[in-house]
Every structure is written in C-alpha cells, then in structure tokens.
Amino acid sequence: MKAFRPARSFGIRWNRRRVVQGVLGLGIAGGLVSPDAWMADADAAEIARQRPQDGDQLTFFGGDRDGEVIAPADLSLGEQPFIAYPRDPSSGVIRDGSRLNQITLLRVDPARFDDRTRPGTVDGIIAFSATCTHQQCPVTAWDEQAEALFCFCHRSRFDPWNAGKVVNGPATRKLPRLPLRLEGENELRIAGGFSGRVGN
Amino acid sequence: MRGLLTGTAAAAALLALMVGSATSANAIENYNPVTEDRLDNPEPHNWLQVRGNREGWGYSPLDQINASNVGSLQPAWLFSTGVQEGHQSPPLVNDGVMYVTTPMNQVLALDAATGKRLWRFQRELPEDLFQLHPTNRGPALLGDRLYVALTDCFLVALDARTGEVIWEVAVDDYQAGYYMTLAPLAAKGKIMVGVSGGEYGIRGYIAAYDAESGEEAWRTYTVPAPGEPGSDTWPDDDAWKTGGGSVWLTGNYDPETGISYWGIGNAAPWMGDTRGGMDNLYTTSVMAVNVESGALVGHHQYHWNDSWDWDEVSPPLIYDVTRDGETFKALVNVARNGHIYLLKPTAEGPIEFVDAWNYVYSNVITAFDPDTGRVSYDDNHWPGTGKAALFCPSLWGGKDWPYSAYSPDTGLLYIPANENLCSTLEGAEEKYVPGELYIGVPIPVILGGFSLREGWDHIGEIQAWNVDSGEEVWSKDFAHQNWGPILATGGGVLFSGGTNDHMFRAHDAATGETLWEYPTNSGVTASPSTYSVDGKQYVAVQSGWGVDAERKQDVLRGIIPGYDVHVPQGGVIWVFALP
Numbered sequence: 013m014k015a016f017r018p019a020r021s022f023g024i025r026w027n028r029r030r031v032v033q034g035v036l037g038l039g040i041a042g043g044l045v046s047p048d049a050w051m052a053d054a055d056a057a058e059i060a061r062q063r064p065q066d067g068d069q070l071t072f073f074g075g076d077r078d079g080e081v082i083a084p085a086d087l088s089l090g091e092q093p094f095i096a097y098p099r100d101p102s103s104g105v106i107r108d109g110s111r112l113n114q115i116t117l118l119r120v121d122p123a124r125f126d127d128r129t130r131p132g133t134v135d136g137i138i139a140f141s142a143t144c145t146h147q148q149c150p151v152t153a154w155d156e157q158a159e160a161l162f163c164f165c166h167r168s169r170f171d172p173w174n175a176g177k178v179v180n181g182p183a184t185r186k187l188p189r190l191p192l193r194l195e196g197e198n199e200l201r202i203a204g205g206f207s208g209r210v211g212n
Numbered sequence: 213m214r215g216l217l218t219g220t221a222a223a224a225a226l227l228a229l230m231v232g233s234a235t236s237a238n239a240i241e242n243y244n245p246v247t248e249d250r251l252d253n254p255e256p257h258n259w260l261q262v263r264g265n266r267e268g269w270g271y272s273p274l275d276q277i278n279a280s281n282v283g284s285l286q287p288a289w290l291f292s293t294g295v296q297e298g299h300q301s302p303p304l305v306n307d308g309v310m311y312v313t314t315p316m317n318q319v320l321a322l323d324a325a326t327g328k329r330l331w332r333f334q335r336e337l338p339e340d341l342f343q344l345h346p347t348n349r350g351p352a353l354l355g356d357r358l359y360v361a362l363t364d365c366f367l368v369a370l371d372a373r374t375g376e377v378i379w380e381v382a383v384d385d386y387q388a389g390y391y392m393t394l395a396p397l398a399a400k401g402k403i404m405v406g407v408s409g410g411e412y413g414i415r416g417y418i419a420a421y422d423a424e425s426g427e428e429a430w431r432t433y434t435v436p437a438p439g440e441p442g443s444d445t446w447p448d449d450d451a452w453k454t455g456g457g458s459v460w461l462t463g464n465y466d467p468e469t470g471i472s473y474w475g476i477g478n479a480a481p482w483m484g485d486t487r488g489g490m491d492n493l494y495t496t497s498v499m500a501v502n503v504e505s506g507a508l509v510g511h512h513q514y515h516w517n518d519s520w521d522w523d524e525v526s527p528p529l530i531y532d533v534t535r536d537g538e539t540f541k542a543l544v545n546v547a548r549n550g551h552i553y554l555l556k557p558t559a560e561g562p563i564e565f566v567d568a569w570n571y572v573y574s575n576v577i578t579a580f581d582p583d584t585g586r587v588s589y590d591d592n593h594w595p596g597t598g599k600a601a602l603f604c605p606s607l608w609g610g611k612d613w614p615y616s617a618y619s620p621d622t623g624l625l626y627i628p629a630n631e632n633l634c635s636t637l638e639g640a641e642e643k644y645v646p647g648e649l650y651i652g653v654p655i656p657v658i659l660g661g662f663s664l665r666e667g668w669d670h671i672g673e674i675q676a677w678n679v680d681s682g683e684e685v686w687s688k689d690f691a692h693q694n695w696g697p698i699l700a701t702g703g704g705v706l707f708s709g710g711t712n713d714h715m716f717r718a719h720d721a722a723t724g725e726t727l728w729e730y731p732t733n734s735g736v737t738a739s740p741s742t743y744s745v746d747g748k749q750y751v752a753v754q755s756g757w758g759v760d761a762e763r764k765q766d767v768l769r770g771i772i773p774g775y776d777v778h779v780p781q782g783g784v785i786w787v788f789a790l791p
C-alpha cells in the first residue's frame with residue numbers, strides 16, 4: 013500500500029515534493045475530502061515533522077524507488093550513499109516534513125569502526141544526519157580517494173568509521189549519527205534519535 | 213513551484229513575520245539622501261553603488277593615494293563582522309557613513325572615518341535553509357533607504373538612518389531552491405533583483421519592486437515559457453520549467469537609454485543534451501532589459517546550449533571603444549567561457565556583435581561567426597549525458613564572478629583571471645525534486661573532475677587589455693587561484709586580493725608591478741572600494757574566505773602533489789589610509 017501523503021496547509025513549511033503529490037492526491041480524491049480528512053492531514057503533518065524515532069523504517073528519497081522501504085540488502089559495500097527519510101511504521105507517514113530529517117545511509121567495512129561508532133551499526137550499515145554541519149547542504153556522496161562522506165556544497169568531508177568526525181573542509185562539527193538496529197531477521201530500523209544537533 | 217505559491221501565498225509572504233532585527237546604537241542625523249542623479253553622476257568622495265558607477269567600471273577618480281605613495285598605506289581601522297563564509301561585498305560609503313553586507317543576512321552601518329558602529333541588522337535564517345552560496349554581494353542605496361537581497365530569497369528595505377525594516381518581501385520560495393546573492397539595482401524608482409538557484413533547477417528571472425511600497429512592478433524571466441520569444445530555443449517538453457538561468461550579479465545600467473544589462477547564468481541541469489542540444493535562450497547571455505517596463509529589448513548569447521557550468525554571471529561594462537576609426541559606446545564583457553566580448557548596444561535595445569577573442573587557454577570554442585558571434589564547438593571537449601569530456605577553462609571559467617575593472621585614465625580593462633585549470637564532466641540522468649540539487653552530473657564526478665594543464669606554472673592572473681586594439685598590455689601571475697575583484701583608481705593604482713596567502717595588494721595600473729601588499733586575517737575575495745572623508749582618502753575591503761574560493765582551494769589540494777594550504781575563515785572589514 014502506498015504511504016499516506018498529507019497535503020500542504022498554509023503556514024506550515026512543507027516538503028515541496030510531498031506538496032505536489034499531496035495536491036495531486038487531493039485532486040484525484042475530489043469530493044471525498046471531508047473536514048475529518050483535513051484533521052487527519054494535520055495529524056499526518058505533525059508526524060511528518062517529527063524527528064526520527066526508535067522503530068522507524070527508512071525510505072528512499074528521490075530516484076526510481078522513491079518512498080520505498082530500504083532493506084539491508086539494498087546497501088552494498090563501495091556504493092554511493094542513499095538519502096533516506098524515516099517512516100512511521102504505524103501510520104505509514106514518511107517523516108519528510110522537514111529537510112532536517114534527511115538521512116545519509118551507507119555500508120562501509122565494519123572492521124574499521126572505532127569502539128564508540130560500532131554500536132548502532134548493522135553489519136557495516138551506518139546512518140548519519142544528511143544535513144551538513146557547515147551550511148546544511150545534503151551530504152550525498154562518498155569520496156573514494158579520501159574514504160569519506162563528501163558534501164558537494166563546499167567540499168567538507170566526514171569520517172564514517174570515527175563517528176562522522178570532520179576530515180577537512182569548512183565544517184567544524186561532526187555529522188550527527190542516527191543509530192540503527194535490525195527488527196527480526198532482516199528489517200532495518202532506526203534505534204533512537206540523532207546523536208547531536210542537526211545542521212549548523 | 214511558483215504555481216503553488218501564487219495568489220494567497222504570495223500575499224501571505226508579503227505580510228510574513230518580520231524576523232529581521234536592527235540594533236541601533238546611533239541614528240544617523242543629517243543623512244544625505246541618495247538621489248538617482250547622484251547614482252548617475254557619483255561624487256568622487258563617495259562609493260554609492262557596488263561598482264562605483266552605473267557602467268560597472270569599479271573605478272574611482274580619487275588620487276590622494278597613488279602609485280608613488282601607496283607603499284606606505286597602513287590600516288586606519290578594522291571591524292570584525294562576527295561571521296564566517298565568503299565575504300564578497302564592497303563597503304558602500306555615503307558622506308561618511310559606511311554600509312557593509314556580510315554573509316548570514318547581516319548589514320552593518322559604520323562611521324567610515326572611525327569604524328564606530330552605527331547600527332546593525334540581521335535577518336534570521338530559516339532553520340532548514342541550505343546555503344550553496346552563503347554570501348552577499350552588497351546593498352543598494354536609494355533615497356534614505358538601503359535595500360538588500362538575501363539568501364532566504366527575501367528583499368528587505370531598511371531605513372538607512374536607523375536600520376529599521378520598512379518593508380520586506382518574499383521574492384520567491386527558498387524551499388524550492390530560490391535564493392539571492394546579488395546587490396539590487398536601484399533606478400527609476402525601482403529596486404531590481406535577480407534570483408539564483410540554477411543548481412536546484414529553478415527558472416530564473418529579474419524582478420523589479422517599487423522602491424517606496426515594495427510592490428512588484430515587473431518580472432522578466434531568463435527562460436521563456438512556451439510561446440514567448442526565445443521559446444523556440446527550448447525543446448517541446450517541460451525543460452524550461454527547470455531551465456536555470458540564474459542572475460548572480462547586479463546589472464549595469466545606461467541612464468541615457470534606461471536600459472539595464474544583466475549577465476545570465478547557465479541552463480539547468482548542466483548537460484546541454486538534457487535541453488535538446490538547443491540554444492536555450494536566454495541562459496549564458498547578456499539580457500538588455502528596459503528598467504521602466506521590464507521589457508526584454510535585446511540580448512546576445514555568449515555561448516549556446518551550455519554544458520560546462522559556465523554561468524555568464526558578469527554584466528558587461530559600458531564604455532567607449534574605438535574600432536576602425538569609429539568610437540562607440542560599447543558593452544565589454546569578460547565571459548566565463550574564456551573570451552572577451554566586444555558588443556555594440558543600440559538605444560532601442562538590440563545588441564550587435566563586434567568581436568571576441570580568448571584571454572585564457574580555451575579548447576571548447578573553435579570559432580565565432582563574424583556577423584552574429586555564434587560560436588562553434590570542438591565536440592571532443594563537449595560533455596554530455598553518458599559522455600565524458602575534458603575542457604579548459606574549468607567549470608569556474610577564465611573568470612568567475614569577481615569583477616573586472618576599467619580605468620578611463622589608462623584606457624585598460626583589468627581582469628582577475630584563472631589559467632591552466634581544466635574540468636572533466638560526464639552527465640547522468642537525474643530526476644528533478646523541487647528544492648534539491650538538480651545538476652545532472654553525479655557529485656563524485658564533479659568531486660574528482662579537475663586537472664591542471666601539462667606544464668602549468670601558475671593559475672591566478674591579473675590581465676590588462678586594450679580593447680581598442682584587442683591587445684594584452686600586461687599580465688601578472690599568481691601561483692595559485694585569483695578570486696579578487698578589482699578596484700581601479702585615479703591614483704594609477706589597482707587594488708585587489710583574491711589569493712590564498714591572505715594578501716591585499718596594490719598594483720601599478722600601467723605596468724602591473726606590485727607596489728604594496730598587506731597580510732589580512734583571511735583571504736580577500738571581496739570587492740574593494742575607496743572614498744574620502746574630510747579630504748582624507750581611504751581604501752576599504754572585507755577579508756573573509758569562503759564559497760567558491762574555498763571549493764577551489766580544496767580542488768587544488770587534491771591535484772597539486774604535496775600542496776596542503778588551508779585558508780582560515782572569518783570576516784573583517786579593513787580600512788587603509790596613508791599615515
């Protein structure tokens with residue numbers, strides 16, 4: 013089933029992509045939009061704005077699999093990171109009400125994690141806030157040569173094996189971590205909130 | 213995305229909460245209002261607009277500081293801006309009052325002779341704003357107001373005497389990737405701005421607001437909608453909606469004709485084949501826009517179907533050039549694509565091509581049509597989606613945004629150039645998501661896509677050109693990059709920073725010889741200005757490294773073996789004078 017997409021309500025800053033889908037959704041629903049539905053929209057907007065929670069799933073953002081839940085097998089060693097949003101499993105709402113909820117997800121060699129970084133990783137899969145601690149651009153890339161997460165905007169780099177610490181660039185604060193865990197055999201879940209202040 | 217924001221939302225934006233605040237220590241008394249006549253005919257002792265005059269010269273006739281005494285220049289006062297990031301704005305000065313904009317939406321008013329703070333304004337940045345270009349290139353002064361265009365895409369009018377907000381308007385939606393870095397242009401009772409966001413797939417435009425009320429007067433898109441003139445240079449799909457065409461710098465203005473000239477950025481996404489391989493007007497062009505009506509009255513496209521990220525950011529300088537015995541008012545532009553363009557404007561608007569030639573090594577443009585100026589390309593150096601190509605100059609071009617200058621004393625055009633750096637790009641398909649990066653080239657490709665030409669021995673340059681003859685008169689090299697806008701003065705001196713060694717320098721305008729240099733706190737990528745108070749001349753500039761200079765520094769560390777120079781950030785306003 014497709015995740016429920018809330019519509020825009022004025023006064024609330026809202027993720028643009030979801031606005032488009034929300035508005036289209038309402039258009040298709042036509043006369044079915046009742047006052048109750050608007051209340052539900054408000055609730056959904058609230059859920060979408062909440063920061064990631066323990067038990068949340070991760071979903072792809074952008075690209076062909078946009079909105080699909082991410083499984084451990086989707087992440088391979090040596091591949092570029094994914095940008096993800098958390099998803100509340102009970103309501104199905106993707107928490108994309110703020111871009112500060114964007115997550116950078118990647119798989120690296122688990123043998124290289126230092127002791128404080130290893131907890132909250134799943135077989136080399138590690139998640140960080142995607143919001144660069146410099147000027148808040150999304151940290152979307154892997155710099156193969158430097159072996160570091162790379163921010164396009166002003167070329168800051170972050171070390172995934174050492175809790176996201178700054179390798180170089182104008183950023184001066186490490187990328188906040190987002191702990192992960194497995195639910196059952198094979199379901200990737202978020203295991204708590206961001207480890208520090210998101211953004212700059 | 214604008215569609216969603218029209219009507220109610222736009223009205224709501226006008227009434228948006230005023231989140232800016234001014235702290236006013238001293239209201240300025242006996243403020244001398246900046247009339248349009250003063251902007252058209254600026255007094256030598258003031259610096260009332262970003263480039264000193266309407267024509268964009270970056271020139272002051274002041275000559276107390278000159279080639280014979282500049283060697284003893286020393287700091288008169290300093291003022292810490294309190295913020296990091298790329299400081300690029302020139303201090304404006306109106307009868308002893310200095311106005312400086314900095315990154316992070318800040319405006320400072322200072323006593324130009326002493327540095328004493330008069331007031332400070334800062335508009336809070338939205339918590340979810342991400343700033344690809346955390347900078348500001350200056351305010352505009354008109355009447356007793358100051359106007360500033362901000363990175364959250366607000367245009368704000370302040371009382372120049374107190375810093376109080378008079379009106380503010382959301383020019384566009386920052387969440388859809390729109391932002392502003394340029395200094396507004398004030399003319400004919402209007403405040404004109406342009407939007408950036410080409411890397412987010414915006415559709416660019418220049419917009420004018422009534423200086424008094426803040427009401428929008430006109431909006432002229434840099435990318436035409438279907439059916440509008442120029443739309444036949446776009447494919448028959450939705451590419452125009454995300455077509456880019458950012459406006460990074462203030463237009464220059466000819467008060468005689470009422471026409472403004474704007475440099476328009478590259479089209480989005482970066483690879484030209486995603487836009488049908490067509491011309492994609494009016495990106496990478498100069499647009500001639502009537503200030504009263506907003507009508508697009510002329511244009512010249514420097515290069516078509518950009519695929520090199522060569523935003524043609526610079527507005528052409530307006531000055532008289534003599535060719536074949538004929539002296540005419542010319543538009544002279546130093547294009548990012550590595551070529552100097554000599555164009556001839558007409559009073560009605562249309563722009564004629566006269567000549568163009570390269571000022572740095574270029575392997576992309578192979579020829580100019582002598583009548584139209586249309587360029588031909590070497591296909592081997594033309595990247596595309598799934599097609600890698602190496603090209604020179606690099607994506608930062610031969611000259612990026614840092615301003616060139618023109619001195620009527622020497623008759624020379626001065627260019628802050630970069631030579632010997634090249635790029636390799638290869639596009640990949642990308643889906644547009646509003647408000648997200650939309651480049652069409654994977655980040656890891658951009659990350660590693662730089663190289664130096666074989667045998668390179670320097671990168672940065674200042675070049676001096678005689679456009680009448682098309683000859684280079686002198687050139688000065690710097691080991692690494694040069695991101696320094698140039699100020700020319702009647703004292704026969706050029707002031708400029710731009711290098712990664714913190715230096716702010718004075719050069720002999722006739723020979724290029726370095727006459728003086730001073731190590732500042734950071735790197736100087738800002739535009740210098742000069743003014744006098746009570747008969748004493750000062751030279752002012754901000755030091756504060758960041759944005760593209762920072763990026764390029766990282767690139768150079770990656771490709772020059774053993775090279776590991778980092779430039780500290782943090783802004784300081786430096787003011788120099790003779791002892």
Ligand code: FES
Binds near residue numbers: 149164183
């Ligand atoms: S926002 Fe990431 S390096 Fe500047």
